[in-house]
Amino acid sequence: MDEQQIIKWLKKHCKPIRDEVILGIGDDTAVIDYSNDTYLLLTTDVVVDRVHFISGRVSPYGIGWKALGVNISDIAAMGGIPLWALVSVGMEKNKSDICKKIYKGILDLAKQFNIDIVGGNLSRSEVLFINIFLAGIVKKEDLVLRSTGKPNDILFVTGTLGGAQKRKQFSFIPRIHEAKKIIEIVKPSAMIDLSDGLASDAKKLAEASNCGFEIEAERIPVSADASRKNKIFSALYDGEDYELLFAVSPEYESLIPDSINNVSITKIGRLTEKKQFLLRYQNGHKSKISEEEFKHFT
Amino acid sequence: MDEQQIIKWLKKHCKPIRDEVILGIGDDTAVIDYSNDTYLLLTTDVVVDRVHFISGRVSPYGIGWKALGVNISDIAAMGGIPLWALVSVGMEKNKSDICKKIYKGILDLAKQFNIDIVGGNLSRSEVLFINIFLAGIVKKEDLVLRSTGKPNDILFVTGTLGGAQKRKQFSFIPRIHEAKKIIEIVKPSAMIDLSDGLASDAKKLAEASNCGFEIEAERIPVSADASRKNKIFSALYDGEDYELLFAVSPEYESLIPDSINNVSITKIGRLTEKKQFLLRYQNGHKSKISEEEFKHFT
Numbered sequence: 001m002d003e004q005q006i007i008k009w010l011k012k013h014c015k016p017i018r019d020e021v022i023l024g025i026g027d028d029t030a031v032i033d034y035s036n037d038t039y040l041l042l043t044t045d046v047v048v049d050r051v052h053f054i055s056g057r058v059s060p061y062g063i064g065w066k067a068l069g070v071n072i073s074d075i076a077a078m079g080g081i082p083l084w085a086l087v088s089v090g091m092e093k094n095k096s097d098i099c100k101k102i103y104k105g106i107l108d109l110a111k112q113f114n115i116d117i118v119g120g121n122l123s124r125s126e127v128l129f130i131n132i133f134l135a136g137i138v139k140k141e142d143l144v145l146r147s148t149g150k151p152n153d154i155l156f157v158t159g160t161l162g163g164a165q166k167r168k169q170f171s172f173i174p175r176i177h178e179a180k181k182i183i184e185i186v187k188p189s190a191m192i193d194l195s196d197g198l199a200s201d202a203k204k205l206a207e208a209s210n211c212g213f214e215i216e217a218e219r220i221p222v223s224a225d226a227s228r229k230n231k232i233f234s235a236l237y238d239g240e241d242y243e244l245l246f247a248v249s250p251e252y253e254s255l256i257p258d259s260i261n262n263v264s265i266t267k268i269g270r271l272t273e274k275k276q277f278l279l280r281y282q283n284g285h286k287s288k289i290s291e292e293e294f295k296h297f298t
Numbered sequence: 299m300d301e302q303q304i305i306k307w308l309k310k311h312c313k314p315i316r317d318e319v320i321l322g323i324g325d326d327t328a329v330i331d332y333s334n335d336t337y338l339l340l341t342t343d344v345v346v347d348r349v350h351f352i353s354g355r356v357s358p359y360g361i362g363w364k365a366l367g368v369n370i371s372d373i374a375a376m377g378g379i380p381l382w383a384l385v386s387v388g389m390e391k392n393k394s395d396i397c398k399k400i401y402k403g404i405l406d407l408a409k410q411f412n413i414d415i416v417g418g419n420l421s422r423s424e425v426l427f428i429n430i431f432l433a434g435i436v437k438k439e440d441l442v443l444r445s446t447g448k449p450n451d452i453l454f455v456t457g458t459l460g461g462a463q464k465r466k467q468f469s470f471i472p473r474i475h476e477a478k479k480i481i482e483i484v485k486p487s488a489m490i491d492l493s494d495g496l497a498s499d500a501k502k503l504a505e506a507s508n509c510g511f512e513i514e515a516e517r518i519p520v521s522a523d524a525s526r527k528n529k530i531f532s533a534l535y536d537g538e539d540y541e542l543l544f545a546v547s548p549e550y551e552s553l554i555p556d557s558i559n560n561v562s563i564t565k566i567g568r569l570t571e572k573k574q575f576l577l578r579y580q581n582g583h584k585s586k587i588s589e590e591e592f593k594h595f596t
Contacts, residue, residue, distance in 0.1 A: 003420050005394070006394055006397055006398070006420055007420065009398065010401060010415075010418075013401070013405055014405070014414070014415040014416075016414045016416065017412065017414060018381065018382070018412065018414045020381075021382065021414050021416055023416075024414060024415070024416040024417065025415070025416065025417055025418070029417065030382065030384070030416035030417040032382060032416070034332070034333060034338070034435075035332060035333050040332070040338075042382060042384060042416060042417060042431075042433065043384070043417060044384040044386055044417060044418060044419065044429075044431050045386075045419055046386045046388060046419060046421050046429065048388050048421050048422065048423045050424065051421060051422045051423065052421075083316065083318075084316070084319065084328065084330060084340060086328070086340060086341070086342040086431060088342055088343075088344045088429050090344060090346055090425075090427060096303070096304055099304055100304070100307065103308060103311070107311055107312070114315065114316065116312070116314045116315060116316045116319050116322060117308075117312040117322070117323070118312075118314065118319055118321075118322040118323065118328035118330070118340060119322065119323055119327065119328040119340060119341060119342060120308075120323070120342060121342065121343055121344060122301050122304055122305065123344050123346050123349060123350075124346065124349045125346045125349065125425055125427060126348065126424070126425045127388075127423055127424045127425040129388060129423060129427065131342075131344065131386050131429040133340075133342050133384060133431035135340065135433070137332075
């Protein structure tokens with residue numbers, strides 16, 4: 001039983017009973033109807049030593065930055081803005097210097113997005129971990145889910161993909177402002193943030209939307225850091241990009257600009273009625289997106 | 299530098315900038331003004347293997363129960379009701395049986411309080427930890443802080459104290475209903491939940507309220523599980539009781555019942571203007587509450 005199976009088991013046992021819970025487990029954040037004109041968004045994500053980073057090989061500042069960034073990215077994927085964070089740190093004792101540097105990374109990124117750190121705790125642990133909880137809000141009409149894409153919707157990604165393990169995962173800017181701008185131009189039919197790699201996350205969006213997808217291999221915007229021999233595979237499978245993948249109805253395709261705030265926006269394919277996950281090459285070659293996925297829990 | 303020092307450093311660097319943040323770090327939960335008639339309460343707490351429990355010596359079910367219970371207890375201490383939880387679990391792979399039992403403990407307690415598990419994540423980690431985030435609400439007029447006690451206010455505790463390590467910490471019922479009832483009768487001037495032990499937590503309440511306290515040793519309700527030779531010391535220092543300590547203005551003292559829902563309510567002393575932390579015995583002997591405190595992070 002792997003992570004996905006346990007999550008399936010959990011979803012079955014965690015069906016929301018409260019009326020105000022619009023969405024529980026299953027999207028980038030939970031969605032709560034608690035105020036007149038906004039939804040409350042709740043998310044949490046953890047980074048663990050020797051799983052999401054190797055302490056000693058990366059700056060504590062970067063670890064803190066990433067720990068908050070992955071959560072902000074989840075709020076971005078729902079079209080929301082982040083507001084209040086709680087930070088749990090587990091670490092060995094007598095490491096207060098490292099601890100402060102981790103918090104410095106968290107606090108600097110929090111400042112960029114006007115997020116208040118309103119609570120948390122510090123615990124002894126033989127393995128370093130940082131677990132951040134983040135709450136945000138989204139105007140009700142701006143909420144974007146991953147499950148509402150339609151066949152033939154055009155797929156776009158922000159930024160470039162691949163090789164993020166090298167540097168980007170510890171210094172990325174979550175796409176809050178870009179998501180907001182995109183929604184102002186045309187509200188995507190579905191959106192997800194890219195944490196596990198384009199192949200895996202596109203599949204999540206397509207499956208949640210009851211669709212398949214076709215991605216045009218040569219359109220994928222590959223990062224200069226992509227390190228595999230096959231750069232496209234780097235972009236598909238490396239993970240940790242924290243860009244946005246979103247779907248737009250074909251009638252609005254032309255409204256999407258080439259870039260927002262100097263972040264490129266690239267058309268990479270479309271959702272399909274047929275539930276296949278295809279990669280198309282210009283030479284006519286097609287291949288199914290392989291099962292080589294980015295799995296933390298294996 | 300220990301946990302308390304890092305938390306002091308953090309408080310200095312995490313002063314809220316957002317108007318809606320009524321209270322950030324420093325009480326049992328954060329308090330957010332986001333709706334007309336209620337405050338949003340946000341809290342998070344973690345339990346870590348070989349710090350808060352020893353896996354193998356306690357049931358995974360009990361570990362899960364405790365992991366959620368400590369958070370519910372924080373909401374109780376603010377006078378609120380818990381609503382939505384997110385659950386992060388870090389554990390070694392191929393432990394899905396243990397994982398399910400942990401979740402079972404969480405889910406059963408969640409059910410008792412109508413809490414929805416609305417998100418979370420599962421990560422590989424060499425050390426088992428469960429980090430739960432819990433949100434709740436409190437009617438604005440019912441919010442109770444730890445920092446608003448006054449000299450001469452009478453101190454009460456719910457339940458009995460000491461020896462909770464043995465059993466109670468893995469099966470306690472957080473005092474949500476009792477807190478609500480107490481507030482209906484008379485709103486406490488200050489309240490805190492007892493996680494680190496009466497000595498330590500009474501000191502936190504008193505210091506936050508800019509007071510000292512006198513506790514009458516023989517009045518402390520000692521649990522049958524209290525295991526130290528000196529039972530009173532067990533009640534003062536063992537910790538993990540998850541009862542409530544609250545202060546009530548002397549004019550309302552007589553309104554507080556002896557028990558609520560079969561949970562005893564016991565007067566144990568009072569807040570004082572003089573910032574001393576005193577234990578008084580019937581024979582006239584007085585002693586300062588010692589520095590022998592319950593510290594996870596040492």
